[in-house]
Structures are given as C-alpha cells and as structure tokens.
Amino acid sequence: MTTSATTGPGVTARTREGWAAAAGITAVGTAVVLGEIAATLISPSVSPMTAVGGAVIDAVPPGVKDWAVSLFGTADKVALLAGMALVIAGLAALAGVVEARRRFAGVALIAVFGLAGVAAVLGRAAATAYAPAVPVAVALAAVLLLRWLLRRLQDWAPENWAQETDAARAPDARAPVADQGEWAGPNRPDLPAGHEPAGHEPSEHGYAGNGQPMPPARPAAALPPAAAPPARRRFVQALGGTAVAGALGGVLAGTLRGSAAAVTEGRSKLVLPAAKSPAPAIPAGASIALDGLEPLVTPNADFYRIDTALRVPLIDPDKWALKVTGLVDREIELDFAALLAKPMTERHVTIACVSNQVGGDLIGNARWLGWPVRELLAMAGPKPGADMVLSRSTDGWTAGTPLEALTDSRDAMLAVGMNGEPLPLEHGFPARLIVPGLYGYVSATKWVTELKVTRFADDKGYWTPRGWSERGPIKISSRIDVPRNGARPGAGTVVFGGTAWAQPTGVGAVDLRIDGGPWRSVELAPGISKDTWYQWKLGAVLGPGQHEVQVRATDLNGVVQVEGHAPVAPDGATGYHTIRVDVKS
Structure with missing residues (x-):
C-alpha cells in the first residue's frame, strides 16, 4: 500500500503549487492595478501597461499590425490589452510557483519585468519625470504581496512536510500506529536492537500482537496538526482579500480614468468659435435613404x-x-486660446486608414472645424528645400506629410471641432490634423503638439521605417454596403447601395457588375464635395441562386479604380469589392 505525497492535511504537492500560482496572479494583478491608479494621478498619459503595450506595437512587424487590424478592427487595442493580461497572468503564476519552490526565484522574475516596465516608460515621449517610479512601485508591491501570501501558504502547507520521493511514499518506520499508540517498526524504543518480543514476527508493516501483521502506518507528516484549519482559513482569507482589493482598485482606476476631471470638464465647457468660412450646405439628394447604408x-x-x-x-x-x-524663418508657439481666436474654416472631409481593406470600414466622413494649416505655415515661413512636415503627437507618434499638401488650396486644417462639437478625446482633443486626400498614417496626427518643417531625406514618420511608403495618397475605391456579403434576399428586384470616394478629384461614376456580365451604371448621389465620399444605389432583378456582385468607381478625370488586388502595405489596398448573395426563390 502506498500513500500520495502531501504537503499538509489533504494538500498534495501539485495542489500547493496551484495555490502558489494563484498567489502570484493575485499579488501581481493587484500591484498592476495599483500602478494604474498611481499612473492616472501622476502620469495620466503613460502607465506601465500602456508603456509596455506601446513598446510591443512599436516592435511588431507591419504584417502583424495589419493582421491585428484585419482581425479585430477598431477593437485591436482591447485585444492587445487582453493578450497582455493573459501573458502577465501566466508570468505571475510562474513567479508564484518558483518562489514557493525556491526563495527569491519568483522575486527575481518580478524584478526583471519591473525593469522592463521602467525601460518601456522611459521610451514613451509623454512620460513625466515621475512616471518611471510607477513600474518600480508596481514591482515592489508585487514582491511584498507575493511574499506575504506565500508565508500564509507556508503556515498552512509547509513545503517540507513531505517530498515526492520514495522515502516520502514509504511509511515512516517510527510513526505511531493510528488508534493503537504503538510503534510500527522493529526498533521499538523499549527494546534493544534485535530483541523483538516472543511471538512477534516481522511483517511488511511492522509487528502487532498475537503474531498478526500490523496495518499500514500513515506517515507522520500526514497527521493533521491542530493548527491546520485556521492556517488554511487565514491563507484563503488573505488570498481572497487581496483579490477583492485588486478588483476594487480596478474599479477605482476606471473611475479616475473615466472622469479625467480637468480634461473632461474643460472639454464640456468649451464653446467652439463660429466658422468664418462655414461648410457648404449638403446638396439635396446627397444622402440616400436605404436600410443598412452607411x-x-x-x-x-x-x-x-x-x-x-x-x-x-x-x-x-x-x-x-x-x-x-x-x-522655417520664424519658430512659432501657439496656445489653445490663440488657436481658437484664428479665423476658422469648416468642411466635410472623408478620412481613411491605410489599413482599410477593400470593402472595409476604416473610413469615415465628418464635418471638421479648424484653422487652415497653410496660414500657420505661412507665418513660420518654410525655407527653400523643405518638402515635408513631420507632425508629432503628445505620445511621440509622428507622421510625415508632403509640405505641398499642407500649403496648397486643399482644406488641410488644424482641427478643433468634429460634427459641431469639440473633438472627442479619442479623436485628438484638443487639436489634430485633417488633410484631405492622404491616408491617416501620413497626415491625421491626433493630439498634435509640433509641426517640424523638414525634408523627406532627413526625417521619417512613425510608419515609414516599418515598411510603409513615404507618401500615402488615398486611392480611388468603392464599397457595397447593402446587401451584405452572404445575404439571402428574395427573388426579384434587389437594391444594392454603397459608397465611393476619389479624393481630391471627386467621383464621376460608379458601376456594378453581376456574375461577370456587363457593367451597369448606378444612380450616383451628388457628393458633398470632392473631398468626401459619395453614395450610390442600383436595383437589379435577380433570379434564385448564388450571384457574384462587384463594384468599381471612376473619378472626374476618367481614372478608373484599379482592379488588380494589392494588400494594404505599403500604400493602400486595391481591387474591386466583391460580394456574393444567395437569392431565395
């Protein structure tokens, strides 16, 4: 008969390590939450989590970024944070286990990642002077919590109660026999060695009276000490209390971030100036009433x-x-009050992300209010030879925009308003760049704090060294919004609808092709301007069965959308948006 190795009353070595892993996750998780609270108070734009996440984004190849955007869309940041949380949980569990096995092993692991957090924070442009102290405090708090929880675990289930060895599995030759109070081995303390009592023969388990073999002895370590139940309760209470504190801290961190008192209040009280050059009225018929159309x-x-x-x-x-x-001839510094006092222009402009797949939704049209960038640059006076403006965000992100795109007649602006209200926080409050006709990675800098007039030969925007082209003009494209791919409309007239864009020229025509047949001209609504998308629709009679439908756009200069497929890298996707519908009889 054998006995499973235990570390305490009913606690196996594996179970003990499971509790140690839970202690690691709880300790590190709570410390991270406390770090987020501290960062919100002393360095609102940078925390250990966001700094490490930003470093990951900076380090990943462009293909990984494209994959993440195509898979998760605008939820890519949530997916990254969730992935980081899983990785942190795994490392925290490992720290708990190795610390339980060997003192300071888990502490060393936490220290390494604390240093990584410090390095990540130091690499973020928006970090304050106190920001690096936060990951140090997180690591210290994690170590202290982990050591405290493991001491409680040690009180309940000491590691040295038993080992998973043959000796631990074998009965202790000197262990007292349960319910008999006798010694379970040939070496009775009241008899000299080699003098067993008459009539007692040795057995596998020892001696019993009347020559009968004794029942198997339990290892002494398996006997539950009186202190075990309270010790177990103290450990579980400590673990649960720490977890609850971490959860409450998470709620507090979210509340502090959600309130963002000064910024939220400042935005809510902001009254935007009236535009000196208001947006032209939206033409009659520009908006098509069709369910499902953007x-x-x-x-x-x-x-x-x-x-x-x-x-x-x-x-x-x-x-x-x-x-x-x-x-520039003159360096300029402009505060927000001075910006709001400038003569404002208001325009509808469609902007798009270079990661937008054919038929994708990483594109939108809004009414923007701002000061023309050409007027600001004219005040500074660009020097001969300059051909690029490197715009910088408060978080260090940069975009390289052709100087001509900011100084020509297009409505490039330093925007402060979006659809009649101050910029939303996530869209660049208090100011951002809007440049018609260019993908966002070379133009649409949010939370902008600097415009550096320079040369493409001397400076690079954030994405250019990562494999993207220096200049990113938006390509002629079109999309089918209604019906969706895989829809099952009824037989008869099926109404198709969607959008098309061709900045800065404007859309001249949109055509639809069904099952590889001839192109059919659609009903094209008037656009708001050449810098916005246009809506279109077409009713087509379809019989039962599957049908393939494609769309293409032509700009006002007669240039037709590119049919050949190309990925989003390095300068935007091409190809006809194609859907399939299964018409019911």
Missing part, C-alpha cells in the same frame, strides 16, 4: 479609431501648445 456623415460615436495610443492622451486645453520648428 450614413453620409458618420456620427462621432461610430467613427473609426486606429492609432498606437493604448491609453487616450488626456491634455488639458489650458496647458496645450503647438510649436512650429525646423526649416
């Missing part, structure tokens, strides 16, 4: 968001300033 003007809440900021920068408008530097 609105002509995208609501702020539905507008896509793609950027590298895991935590939305919180910028007090009273402390915001924009600098114009580089190859």
Whole structure:
C-alpha cells in the first residue's frame, strides 16, 4: 500500500503549487492595478501597461499590425490589452510557483519585468519625470504581496512536510500506529536492537500482537496538526482579500480614468468659435435613404479609431501648445486660446486608414472645424528645400506629410471641432490634423503638439521605417454596403447601395457588375464635395441562386479604380469589392 505525497492535511504537492500560482496572479494583478491608479494621478498619459503595450506595437512587424487590424478592427487595442493580461497572468503564476519552490526565484522574475516596465516608460515621449517610479512601485508591491501570501501558504502547507520521493511514499518506520499508540517498526524504543518480543514476527508493516501483521502506518507528516484549519482559513482569507482589493482598485482606476476631471470638464465647457468660412450646405439628394447604408456623415460615436495610443492622451486645453520648428524663418508657439481666436474654416472631409481593406470600414466622413494649416505655415515661413512636415503627437507618434499638401488650396486644417462639437478625446482633443486626400498614417496626427518643417531625406514618420511608403495618397475605391456579403434576399428586384470616394478629384461614376456580365451604371448621389465620399444605389432583378456582385468607381478625370488586388502595405489596398448573395426563390 502506498500513500500520495502531501504537503499538509489533504494538500498534495501539485495542489500547493496551484495555490502558489494563484498567489502570484493575485499579488501581481493587484500591484498592476495599483500602478494604474498611481499612473492616472501622476502620469495620466503613460502607465506601465500602456508603456509596455506601446513598446510591443512599436516592435511588431507591419504584417502583424495589419493582421491585428484585419482581425479585430477598431477593437485591436482591447485585444492587445487582453493578450497582455493573459501573458502577465501566466508570468505571475510562474513567479508564484518558483518562489514557493525556491526563495527569491519568483522575486527575481518580478524584478526583471519591473525593469522592463521602467525601460518601456522611459521610451514613451509623454512620460513625466515621475512616471518611471510607477513600474518600480508596481514591482515592489508585487514582491511584498507575493511574499506575504506565500508565508500564509507556508503556515498552512509547509513545503517540507513531505517530498515526492520514495522515502516520502514509504511509511515512516517510527510513526505511531493510528488508534493503537504503538510503534510500527522493529526498533521499538523499549527494546534493544534485535530483541523483538516472543511471538512477534516481522511483517511488511511492522509487528502487532498475537503474531498478526500490523496495518499500514500513515506517515507522520500526514497527521493533521491542530493548527491546520485556521492556517488554511487565514491563507484563503488573505488570498481572497487581496483579490477583492485588486478588483476594487480596478474599479477605482476606471473611475479616475473615466472622469479625467480637468480634461473632461474643460472639454464640456468649451464653446467652439463660429466658422468664418462655414461648410457648404449638403446638396439635396446627397444622402440616400436605404436600410443598412452607411450614413453620409458618420456620427462621432461610430467613427473609426486606429492609432498606437493604448491609453487616450488626456491634455488639458489650458496647458496645450503647438510649436512650429525646423526649416522655417520664424519658430512659432501657439496656445489653445490663440488657436481658437484664428479665423476658422469648416468642411466635410472623408478620412481613411491605410489599413482599410477593400470593402472595409476604416473610413469615415465628418464635418471638421479648424484653422487652415497653410496660414500657420505661412507665418513660420518654410525655407527653400523643405518638402515635408513631420507632425508629432503628445505620445511621440509622428507622421510625415508632403509640405505641398499642407500649403496648397486643399482644406488641410488644424482641427478643433468634429460634427459641431469639440473633438472627442479619442479623436485628438484638443487639436489634430485633417488633410484631405492622404491616408491617416501620413497626415491625421491626433493630439498634435509640433509641426517640424523638414525634408523627406532627413526625417521619417512613425510608419515609414516599418515598411510603409513615404507618401500615402488615398486611392480611388468603392464599397457595397447593402446587401451584405452572404445575404439571402428574395427573388426579384434587389437594391444594392454603397459608397465611393476619389479624393481630391471627386467621383464621376460608379458601376456594378453581376456574375461577370456587363457593367451597369448606378444612380450616383451628388457628393458633398470632392473631398468626401459619395453614395450610390442600383436595383437589379435577380433570379434564385448564388450571384457574384462587384463594384468599381471612376473619378472626374476618367481614372478608373484599379482592379488588380494589392494588400494594404505599403500604400493602400486595391481591387474591386466583391460580394456574393444567395437569392431565395
């Protein structure tokens, strides 16, 4: 008969390690939450989590970024944070287990990742002078909590109660026999060695009276000490209490972030100036009434968001300033009050992400209010030879925009308003760049704080060294919104509808092709302007069965959308958006 190795009353070695892993997860998780609270108070734009996440985004190859955006869309940041949480939980569990096996092994692991957090924070442009102290405090708190929890675990289930060895599995030759109070071995303490009592023969388990073999002895370590139940209760209470504290801390961190007192209050009280050059009225018939069709003007809440900021920068408008530097005759610094006092322009402009797949939704149309960038640059006076403006966000992200796109007649602006209200926090409050005709990665800098006039030969935007082209003009494209791919409409007239864009030229025609047949001209609504998308629709009679439907756009210069498929990298996807519908009889 054998006995399973235990570390305490009913606690196997494996179970003990499971509790140690739980202690690691609880300790590190609570410490991370406390770090998020501290970061919100002393460094609102940078925390250990967002700093490490930002470092991951910076380090991953462009293909990984494209895969994440195509898979998760605008939820890519949530997916990254969830993945980070799983990795942290795994490492925390490992720290708990190795610390339980060997003192300071788990502490060393936590220290290593604390140092990694410090390095990540130091690498973020928005970090304050106190920000590096937060990951240090997180690591220290994690170590202290882990050691405290493991001491409670040791009180309940000491590691040295038994070992998973043959000796631990064999009965202790000197262990007292349960319910008999006798010694279970040939070496009775009241008899000299070799003098067993008459009539007692040795057996596998020892001696019993009347020559009968004794029942198997339990290892002494398996006998539950009186202190075991209270010790177990103290450990579980400590573990649960720490977990509850971590959960409450998470709620507090979310509340602090959600309130963002100064910034939220400042934005809510902000009254935007009236536009000196208001947006032209939307033409009659520009918006097509068709269920499922994307609105002509995208609501702020539905507008896509793609950027590298895991935590939305919180910028007090009273402390915001924009600098114009580089190859200029005069460097300029502009505060928010001075910006709002400038003559404002209001325009509808469609902007798109270069990661937008053919038929994708990383595109939106809004009414923007801002000061023309060409006027700001004219005040600075770009020097001869300059051909690029490197715009910088408060979190360090940069975009390289052709100088001509910011100084020509297009409505490039330093925007402060979106659809009649101050910019939402996640869309760049208090100010951002909007440049018609260019993908966002070379133009649409949010939370902008600097415009550096320079040369493409001397400076690179964030994505250019990562495999993307220097210039990113938006390509002619079109999309079928209604019906969706895989829809099952009834036989008869099926109404198709969608959008098309061709900045800065404007859309001249949109055609639909069914089952590889001839192209059919659709009903094209008038666009708001050449810088926005256009809506279209077409009714087509379809019989039962599967049908393939494709769409293409042509700009006002007669240039037709590219049919050949190309991926989003390095300068935007091409190809005809194609859907399949299964018409019911």
